Amino acid sequence: MRQEKIVEYLYAKKQATAPKALAAAFQISERTLASDIKWLKAIGTTEGFTVERIRSKGYQLKVIDREKFQSYLSRSEQQTHIDASLPQERIKNIELLLLFHEEYVTMQQIAEWLDVSLSTVKADIKQVEQFCEKYELTLFSKAHYGLKIIGTESKKRRAILYLLRNTIHTPVLTERYKEFNFTFDETDLRRFLQERLQKNQLKISDIVFENIVQHIRLLCFRIMQENTLNQEESETLRVVDKYDHLTEELVGYLEAAYSIVFSKAEKNYLEEQLRGKFAVLDDVENNQQLKQAIEKALDFVDRRYQTHFCGDQALANALLMHVAPLLQRLYTGHQLENPIIEDIYTQYANVFNVAMVFINELNKDLEADISKDEIGYVAIYFAASLEKQSNQVIEDYQKIAVICSTGGGASYLLKVNLERLFSNAEVATFALNEIDQIDDTFDLLISTVPVQQEEFDLPIIYTKTILNQAEISKIEQDLNLLRESRNKVFDVHQFILSLFDRKWFQIPDHPAEYLTLLENEGARLEELQWVEQGFKQSVLEREKLIDTIYQHGIAGPHPMEQAAIKEVIDVILLKRPLTYREKQVRVIFLINIKKDHLNLHKEISRLMIKMMDDPTLDTQLTKITNFQDFMSYMKSLMKEG
Numbered sequence: 313m314r315q316e317k318i319v320e321y322l323y324a325k326k327q328a329t330a331p332k333a334l335a336a337a338f339q340i341s342e343r344t345l346a347s348d349i350k351w352l353k354a355i356g357t358t359e360g361f362t363v364e365r366i367r368s369k370g371y372q373l374k375v376i377d378r379e380k381f382q383s384y385l386s387r388s389e390q391q392t393h394i395d396a397s398l399p400q401e402r403i404k405n406i407e408l409l410l411l412f413h414e415e416y417v418t419m420q421q422i423a424e425w426l427d428v429s430l431s432t433v434k435a436d437i438k439q440v441e442q443f444c445e446k447y448e449l450t451l452f453s454k455a456h457y458g459l460k461i462i463g464t465e466s467k468k469r470r471a472i473l474y475l476l477r478n479t480i481h482t483p484v485l486t487e488r489y490k491e492f493n494f495t496f497d498e499t500d501l502r503r504f505l506q507e508r509l510q511k512n513q514l515k516i517s518d519i520v521f522e523n524i525v526q527h528i529r530l531l532c533f534r535i536m537q538e539n540t541l542n543q544e545e546s547e548t549l550r551v552v553d554k555y556d557h558l559t560e561e562l563v564g565y566l567e568a569a570y571s572i573v574f575s576k577a578e579k580n581y582l583e584e585q586l587r588g589k590f591a592v593l594d595d596v597e598n599n600q601q602l603k604q605a606i607e608k609a610l611d612f613v614d615r616r617y618q619t620h621f622c623g624d625q626a627l628a629n630a631l632l633m634h635v636a637p638l639l640q641r642l643y644t645g646h647q648l649e650n651p652i653i654e655d656i657y658t659q660y661a662n663v664f665n666v667a668m669v670f671i672n673e674l675n676k677d678l679e680a681d682i683s684k685d686e687i688g689y690v691a692i693y694f695a696a697s698l699e700k701q702s703n704q705v706i707e708d709y710q711k712i713a714v715i716c717s718t719g720g721g722a723s724y725l726l727k728v729n730l731e732r733l734f735s736n737a738e739v740a741t742f743a744l745n746e747i748d749q750i751d752d753t754f755d756l757l758i759s760t761v762p763v764q765q766e767e768f769d770l771p772i773i774y775t776k777t778i779l780n781q782a783e784i785s786k787i788e789q790d791l792n793l794l795r796e797s798r799n800k801v802f803d804v805h806q807f808i809l810s811l812f813d814r815k816w817f818q819i820p821d822h823p824a825e826y827l828t829l830l831e832n833e834g835a836r837l838e839e840l841q842w843v844e845q846g847f848k849q850s851v852l853e854r855e856k857l858i859d860t861i862y863q864h865g866i867a868g869p870h871p872m873e874q875a876a877i878k879e880v881i882d883v884i885l886l887k888r889p890l891t892y893r894e895k896q897v898r899v900i901f902l903i904n905i906k907k908d909h910l911n912l913h914k915e916i917s918r919l920m921i922k923m924m925d926d927p928t929l930d931t932q933l934t935k936i937t938n939f940q941d942f943m944s945y946m947k948s949l950m951k952e953g
Contacts (some may be wrong), residue, residue, distance in 0.1 A: 314338060314347050319361070319373065320385070328369035345872030346657035359384040402426060403436045404489075407443050407473045408462045411468055414539065439894070465541050466581070469530055500569070501525065508561050516714070527585050528562070531578065536795065541577040559583040571920075587637075593610045606631050607868040609673040613666055616873070618908035620701060627697040634693065635674065638686060640700040654899070656688040658862045658921060661693040662913035663874060665854075667691035684858045698910060702792045707736050713750045713770075714741045715759040716780040720840055724778050730758065733787065758787075774803055804915055805950045811905075814947065816882040817939045823884070826892035826900075827852060830869055833882050834904050839873040844875035851902070863896055863924040865889055868917065875908040881916065885936060898933065899923070922949045 322329060331338075335345040340567075349363050356362045362382030366374050375595065386787040404480045406422055419433045426433070437451070437459075447470060449463035449607045461468065488499060502525060509515075529643045534540065559582050573591040574582070610622045610631075621627055657664060667690040671682050712734055727741045742750060750757065750768065757772045767771055776783050789804040823829060834848025850871030854860070861867045882902035889896040903918060905912055924931060926949065936942050 314340070317354055318345075318348055319352060319363075322363065322371060322373035323375075325373075328366045329368035329373040334371060339671045342408070361766045362608065385777050399436070402428065402432075402477055403443075404437050404903055406433070406436055406657055407547070408457060408472065411472050411475070414537070416458035416460050421458070428886075429783055443471075447474075450684065466535065468539070469534065472530060476530075481837060497526065498529070501528065504565050505562070508558055510557050514554065514558070523711055526587065528566070528582070531582060532566055532572060533572070534570045535578060536570065540575060541581055558586055558794060562586075571740045579781050596788055601626070602636060603632060603638050605674055606635060609670050613670050616907075617666060619666070619698075619910065621694065621697055622699070624697045626700075627693060630693050630696075634689065637676075638690075653685050653688045654862070656691060657684075657858075657860075658924070659917065660914075661860065661868060661870075661917045663694040663698060664688075664693050665870075666694050666910070667684045668872075672692070681765065686859075690848045698914075702788065702911065705791050705795060706734060706788065709734055709737050709756045711738045712740070712756045712758060713754040714739060714745060715744065715750075715757070715761060715763060716741055716777060717744055717761045726760070726777055726779065729784075731778075733784060759797070789915060793915065796909055796911050807912075808915060808919060809943070809950075811879055811881045812841060812883065812939075812943060814939045815944060816880050817885075818883070818925060819885045819887060819937070823886055823888075823890060825856065826867075826890045826897050829884060829890075829900065830855060830902065833884070837880075837882065837902075837904060842876065842880060844877060847904070850875070859893055859895065861892060861895040861897055862920065862927060865896045866920050866924050867897050867900045868903055868920055869900065870903040870913075872904075874905050874913075876904045876906050879905045879909075883942065885933070885942065886940075893940075919949060920947070 314538050317333070321334070321337065321579065331342050331345060335342045340348075349365075350365050356376075357433060358380070360377030360382075361373060361375050361384070364374055368374050373546070378561060399526075405426060409422060409425060410417060419437075421428045423433045426858075441451045444463075446463060447463070448467050449461050449471060451459060452462045453459050455771055487781075502521075504526065505521070535785055548769070558581060562582065563579055567573060573603060606628055607622070610628065613619060614622050625640070638835065664687065667687050671690055712730065714723075714727060715732060723741050723743075727739050731739045740754075744761070747763070747767070752769060754770055757768055757770050758774060760777050761772055762953075763772065769795055773787065773794060786804060793804055793807065824832065830851050834843075834851050837843045838845055838847055850870055851872065854872045855869050859867075860869045882900075882904060884900040884902070886898055886900070889898045891897070903916060904912065905916075932945050
C-alpha cells in the first residue's frame with residue numbers, strides 16, 4: 313500500500329523529489345525507499361509508468377502510457393483498505409493471505425496486515441478452517457511458527473480463484489498479492505487470446521473469456537512462485553485437436569512473455585480448463601444422444617412443474633451448446649465460476665429449482681456435484697424461455713373488450729395504446745351503459761373501473777386509463793398470472809398483497825437461529841395443513857444446499873419443490889439481525905405457493921428486489937411494529953411501479 317502512495321505522491325508533485333525528503337514524507341529509511349522504488353520500476357513496465365532518478369534532484373515519476381497508468385491508479389485507490397468491521401470481508405482476506413504464502417504466517421502478522429486485534433484474528437480462524445475443509449485443504453498450525461494451508465496445488469488454485477472472483481472486494485495488499493496483481497500485461501494477453509480464439513474458430517461469452525484470463529494469470533503466477541502441479545494432479549490428454557493447438561500457442565506466448573516454463577502437467581491443466589469452456593459437438597453420434605437426453609430431461613421438468621419448455625426449440629438448442637462443455641467440466645472437475653451468480657440467484661429464484669431438477673435428471677448417471685455457479689448459468693436459459701413464453705401470451709388474445717368510464721378522447725387513447733400492445737387483436741371500447749354488448753366472442757375484458765365479474769364469462773384484468781410503461785408491465789404480469797392461477801379475475805398487486813396474512817406475520821423478541829426459525833414455521837404450516845407433509849424438511853434441505861439470503865439481509869426461503877395447499881408468504885421481521893453462513897438476515901419471506909406458479913414466484917422476487925433497492929430500507933424496517941405497518945410498506949413499494 314505504501315508503494316502505491318509513493319506513486320500518487322510523485323504524480324501529484326510533478327517534479328523530482330530528493331530521496332531524503334521522500335523517505336521522511338513516508339517515515340521510512342532511505343534504504344527502504346530504494347527497495348520500494350526498485351519494486352515500482354519493475355511493475356511500472358506493465359502499468360504505464362516509470363520512476364527515474366534525476367541527478368542532484370531526486371526521484372521523478374514519468375507516465376509512459378496514460379491509459380494503463382490511470383487504470384493502475386484506479387485499482388490502487390480501490391485496494392487501499394478493507395472494512396475490518398465486515399466479518400466476511402475480513403475472513404476471506406485471511407484465507408487469501410494464507411493461500412498466497414507457502415511459508416508459515418503468524419496470527420500477529422495477519423492482525424497487522426488487516427489492522428485488527430489479535431483476538432479478532434483468533435476468533436476468525438474457525439471459519440477459515442471450515443473454508444479449507446470445503447476445498448479439501450487443511451489449515452495447519454505449528455507452535456512458534458504460525459499457520460499455513462496444506463493441500464494439492466490444483467485445490468489451492470480453485471480456492472484462490474473463488475476468492476478473487478466472488479468474495480474479495482478489497483484484497484489486503486501484501487507483497488505477495490502485489491506481485492500477483494501487477495505481474496501481467498493483461499491488455500496484450502487479452503489481445504493474443506482473442507486472436508487465437510478467432511483463428512481456431514472458437515466462440516465464447518464475455519464471462520467465460522474473463523474466466524480463462526483469470527485462470528491464466530493465476531497459473532503463470534503460481535509457476536513463477538514455483539508452486540506447480542505434479543503429474544498426478546493433471547490427466548494425460550490423448551486427443552490432438554483445436555484445443556491442443558490453442559494450448560500450444562498460449563503456452564508459447566506465455567513462456568516467452570514471462571520467462572517461465574510449462575511442465576507437461578501444467579500444459580494438461582491449461583488444456584483441461586480450455587476444453588471445459590467450449591462446446592464439444594463434433595461427434596455426431598454423441599451429439600444426437602445428448603439431444604435426446606436434453607429432450608427427455610425437459611419433458612421431465614414439464615411434467616413436474618406443468619411448464620411448456622419442451623416446445624421451445626431455441627431453448628433446446630441453447631442448452632445443447634451449453635450442456636456439452638458443462639458435462640465435460642463435470643468429468644474433469646473444473647467447473648466454471650460465475651461472477652454474477654448472486655444477481656442471477658436473486659432475480660431468477662423462480663427457475664433456479666427448475667435448473668437444478670433439469671441438471672440432476674440429465675446428470676443422474678454421473679457422480680458429480682454441480683456447483684451453484686454452474687446451475688446459475690443454466691437457470692438463465694430457463695428464465696429467458698419463460699420470458700419468451702410470457703411475451704407470447706399477449707399474442708394469444710384475438711378480440712378484447714375494454715370498459716372505459718371516461719369515454720371521449722381518453723377512451724380512444726386507451727384503445728390506441730392497447731392496439732399497439734395487442735398487435736394481433738381486435739380491440740373494442742364500451743361505456744358502462746354498453747356492457748350488455750360484450751358477448752362470448754371476446755376472449756379478454758380489460759376495465760378501468762370495478763365490474764361485477766359474475767356478469768361476464770371471460771377473464772378480466774384492470775388497468776388505468778393512461779398507460780405508462782409501468783402500467784403496460786402490470787398488464788403483462790396480470791395476464792401471465794391470470795393464466796397460471798386459472799383465476800377469472802386478476803390484479804398482480806392485489807393478489808400478492810393477499811398472500812400476506814396477519815397470522816403468518818411475526819416480530820419475535822428472542823428469535824431462534826435462522827434454520828430453527830424455518831424449521832418451526834415449516835412445522836406450523838404442516839400442522840395447520842397449509843402445506844403438504846415434507847415441506848419443512850424440503851425447505852431446510854434447500855437452504856443447506858444453496859441459501860436464499862440476498863442483499864441487505866432479505867431472505868426468500870422456499871422448498872425444493874413448492875407444495876402449498878393454501879398459498880401464503882410467511883413473514884418474520886427481525887429487529888436484530890441473525891447470521892447464517894456469514895450473511896446477515898433481517899427479513900424472512902418463507903414462500904409457500906403452488907409448484908406450477910413460476911411466474912408468481914418471479915413477481916414475489918420482484919417485490920423483494922424493490923425492498924433491496926429501497927434507499928430508505930433501514931428507516932422503514934425500524935418503523936414497522938405490527939402487521940398493518942408492514943402492509944403499508946408493501947403497498948408503498950408496489951406504487952413505485
